[in-house]
Structures are given as structure tokens and as C-alpha cells.
Amino acid sequence: MKQLIELEDHILKKANSEALLLRETLANVGTLVINVMSSPGSGKTETISALSDELRLHGDTVAVLVGDCATDHDAQRLVSHVDWVEQIVTKGVCHLEPRMLVPYLPELLALAPRYLFIENVGNLVCPVDFDLGESIRVSLLSTTEGEDKPAKYPDLFRTCDITVISKIDLAEVVEFSELRARTFLDQVAPNTKTIKVSARTKEGVAELAQAIREVAQRSRGFETSITES
Amino acid sequence: MHEVSLARAVVNTVLDALKDRGIKEQRVTSITLRIGDLAQVDLESLEFAFSFATLETELESCMLIFTTKDAVVMCTTCKQQSPYSMEHFYRCELCGGACELVSGKEFDVVSIELESVGVH
Ligand SMILES: Nc1nc2c(ncn2[C@@H]2O[C@H](COP(=O)(O)OP(=O)(O)OP(=O)(O)O)[C@@H](O)[C@H]2O)c(=O)[nH]1
Ligand SMILES: [Mg+2]
Ligand SMILES: [Zn+2]
Numbered sequence: 574m575k576q577l578i579e580l581e582d583h584i585l586k587k588a589n590s591e592a593l594l595l596r597e598t599l600a601n602v603g604t605l606v607i608n609v610m611s612s613p614g615s616g617k618t619e620t621i622s623a624l625s626d627e628l629r630l631h632g633d634t635v636a637v638l639v640g641d642c643a644t645d646h647d648a649q650r651l652v653s654h655v656d657w658v659e660q661i662v663t664k665g666v667c668h669l670e671p672r673m674l675v676p677y678l679p680e681l682l683a684l685a686p687r688y689l690f691i692e693n694v695g696n697l698v699c700p701v702d703f704d705l706g707e708s709i710r711v712s713l714l715s716t717t718e719g720e721d722k723p724a725k726y727p728d729l730f731r732t733c734d735i736t737v738i739s740k741i742d743l744a745e746v747v748e749f750s751e752l753r754a755r756t757f758l759d760q761v762a763p764n765t766k767t768i769k770v771s772a773r774t775k776e777g778v779a780e781l782a783q784a785i786r787e788v789a790q791r792s793r794g795f796e797t798s799i800t801e802s
Numbered sequence: 803m804h805e806v807s808l809a810r811a812v813v814n815t816v817l818d819a820l821k822d823r824g825i826k827e828q829r830v831t832s833i834t835l836r837i838g839d840l841a842q843v844d845l846e847s848l849e850f851a852f853s854f855a856t857l858e859t860e861l862e863s864c865m866l867i868f869t870t871k872d873a874v875v876m877c878t879t880c881k882q883q884s885p886y887s888m889e890h891f892y893r894c895e896l897c898g899g900a901c902e903l904v905s906g907k908e909f910d911v912v913s914i915e916l917e918s919v920g921v922h
Contacts, residue, residue: 574917574918575831575915575916575917576828576915576916576917576918577913577914577915577916578819578823578825578913578914578915578916579912579913580815580816580819580910580911580912580913580914581910581911581912581913582815582819582910582911583815583909583910583911584808584811584812584815584835584909584910584911585811585909586815586818587811587814587815587818588811666807667804668804668807670807698804698842699804699842701842702841702842702909724888724891727888727891727892728840728842731892731903759893760890760891760892760893761891761892762892763892763893763900763901764900
């Protein structure tokens with residue numbers, strides 16, 4: 574005898590419930606979580622370092638969880654720019670999943686940083702569907718990778734609140750067309766805020782920090798921490 | 803690579819559902835999935851990964867049935883719905899307003915089919 578059972582469960586149900594746990598517990602201690610996603614080498618680590626320097630000037634604490642398929646190079650680069658950093662080595666997995674972050678939760682809750690940046694594995698496809706408990710998604714579009722990346726990977730850019738046009742100091746040498754990049758971005762991610770940044774010259778870093786602070790102030794978790802402190 | 807994680811997620815979702823419902827002594831013969839056009843899943847790769855993810859589980863040799871869902875966007879300004887296209891993406895072809903995705907990201911286990919075992 575055969576029997577049909579309706580489930581109507583999202584395939585990532587388990588991952589999504591872990592993401593919810595991360596979001597709720599971190600919001601409770603006043604931590605704003607930012608998921609940073611972009612192509613390999615587009616400037617995530619360098620930009621997070623510069624941004625963290627800027628945020629810490631204002632007295633805020635910054636923690637980073639950084640994912641890579643192999644090596645702890647990025648954690649080593651970040652360590653002098655942040656209050657806390659751990660490297661997640663995914664051994665080939667092309668994206669971060671909430672279960673990889675959960676083991677760091679007790680330490681993060683004790684530290685209760687103002688900001689937790691999650692540097693995803695460099696990849697424009699696979700990280701998109703995994704909620705990591707973040708309140709803000711930031712993508713990077715580097716001037717050196719081709720202006721039409723948003724059109725080629727619309728899903729990732731669409732889900733991001735902020736798109737950083739990174740390595741803006743190199744725009745001229747690589748004949749980057751800002752108009753072309755903005756045209757694609759506007760089609761693919763009409764609600765994304767765009768900020769031009771150079772982690773080298775620090776152009777746009779203060780503006781990016783301000784944009785993140787503004788989102789932070791709108792987010793419930795952050796308000797909780799302000800009223801508590 | 804991505805599909806390996808997804809295949810494992812399908813297996814976990816179904817095994818959890820069996821446990822939650824206290825279902826025992828039944829073999830899962832098929833799992834029906836609903837996959838949106840923009841779910842970024844290659845069905846063949848998922849099927850291949852699934853055959854490995856189910857080895858030595860209760861789901862071994864169970865069949866995957868796919869139902870698909872077209873991607874549709876809706877304009878937040880004029881409310882017009884239109885099929886998602888790589889020409890317009892998330893801009894309304896009528897008024898140029900920003901669009902939201904109405905469907906196309908589905909990735910659900912719709913149902914499972916069970917067969918009793920050990921009942922003669
Ligand atoms: N000129 C210039 N170079 C930059 C800038 N940002 C990053 N770079 C350089 O670009 C290279 C890659 O930068 P990363 O910050 O490592 O890029 P990433 O996105 O973290 O790379 P993965 O973690 O491997 O995906 C490094 O050599 C950086 O020094 C920038 O704003 N200007
Ligand atoms: Mg990096
Ligand atoms: Zn419209």
C-alpha cells in the first residue's frame with residue numbers, strides 16, 4: 574500500500590532555523606551582522622580591514638568570521654585591524670553555511686561586538702541562498718572584474734543592501750566604465766545602495782562606514798543595545 | 803559542489819519529517835520537490851549528488867520527482883506582473899519601477915510517498 578504525505582518544507586529548513594538562532598541571539602547582545610559576498614580577489618578582506626579601522630576610530634568593536642576553502646591568510650591579515658577574528662576553513666565548500674558559524678556563537682555572545690562581519694568564500698553563486706543570520710548584505714563589484722558581473726550573477730547583487738564598487742583607485746588604468754556598471758546594477762538590484770571605495774586610498778571608506786551605521790540604527794537589535802547601554 | 807550541500811539538505815529535511823511524524827517501518831519511494839527557475843539548482847547534478855547522499859540511509863534508492871516554477875516579477879510601482887527576463891531583470895518593462903520577485907526561488911519538499919515494509 575502506498576501513502577502520500579504532504580510536507581511543504583523548505584529544503585534549507587534546518588539551515589534557516591540555525592540562521593534564525595544566530596540572528597536572534599546576536600541581536601539580543603546588540604551585534605549587527607553583515608554578510609560580505611563577492612568574487613575571489615575583489616577586495617573583501619582589504620575593504621573589511623579599512624572599514625574596521627574606521628568603525629573602531631569611533632569606539633565600536635568589530636569581529637570578523639572569514640571563510641576560505643583553504644589557508645588562514647585572511648584571518649592573519651585582519652588580526653591587526655579588528656577586535657576578534659576567526660578563520661573558517663571550508664575544505665573546498667564554496668560558501669559558508671550557518672552550521673559552520675554556530676560553534677563560534679558562545680564566544681561571540683560573550684564578546685558582544687557592535688559589528689560582526691562575515692567574509693564569505695569568494696564566489697558569486699553559492700553563498701546567495703544561505704542566510705547566515707545577517708541584517709545587512711554587502712556585495713563588492715571591483716573595477717577590475719568587468720562591469721557586467723551584476724548581469725551575469727543577478728541573484729547575488731539583487732539580495733544586497735549595499736554594493737561597494739571596490740578598487741576605485743584602479744578605475745582609470747583598467748578603463749572601468751562606471752556608467753555601464755551602474756546601468757547593470759540598476760537593472761538587477763534597483764534597491765541597492767552603491768558606494769565607490771578604495772581600500773588603498775581610503776576613498777569612500779567613511780561613507781561606507783556611515784551607510785552601515787545608518788542601517789545599524791534602523792535594525793532592531795542595534796536599538797536594543799543602545800537603550801540598554 | 804553546491805548541489806552536494808543541497809542533496810544533503812533534502813535528505814535531512816525528509817529524515818526529520820519522518821522522525822517528527824513518528825513514521826517507522828515504511829520505505830520512502832519518492833520525494834517530490836518544487837524548484838523555481840531561479841533557485842540556481844542543476845537538476846541533473848542534484849539527482850547525482852542525491853544518489854550519494856542517500857547511501858546507507860532509509861532513503862537509499864528513493865526517486866526524486868521535480869516540479870518546476872516559472873520566475874515572475876511584480877512592479878512595486880504599477881503592480882504589473884511579468885515573466886522574469888534577462889532583458890529587464892528587476893525593472894518594470896512598463897513603467898521602469900523596481901520589481902520584486904513573486905515566484906522563482908522555490909526550493910521545497912512538496913511531498914513524500916511511502917510504502918509499507920514488513921506487512922504481509
Ligand atoms: N589597488 C587596490 N588593490 C586592492 C584594493 N582592495 C584590495 N586590493 C588588492 O586586491 C587583492 C585581493 O584583495 P582581497 O582583499 O584579498 O580580496 P578578497 O575578496 O578578500 O579575496 P578572497 O578572500 O580570496 O575572495 C589583494 O592583492 C589586495 O591588496 C583596492 O581598493 N585597491
Ligand atoms: Mg578575503
Ligand atoms: Zn511598473
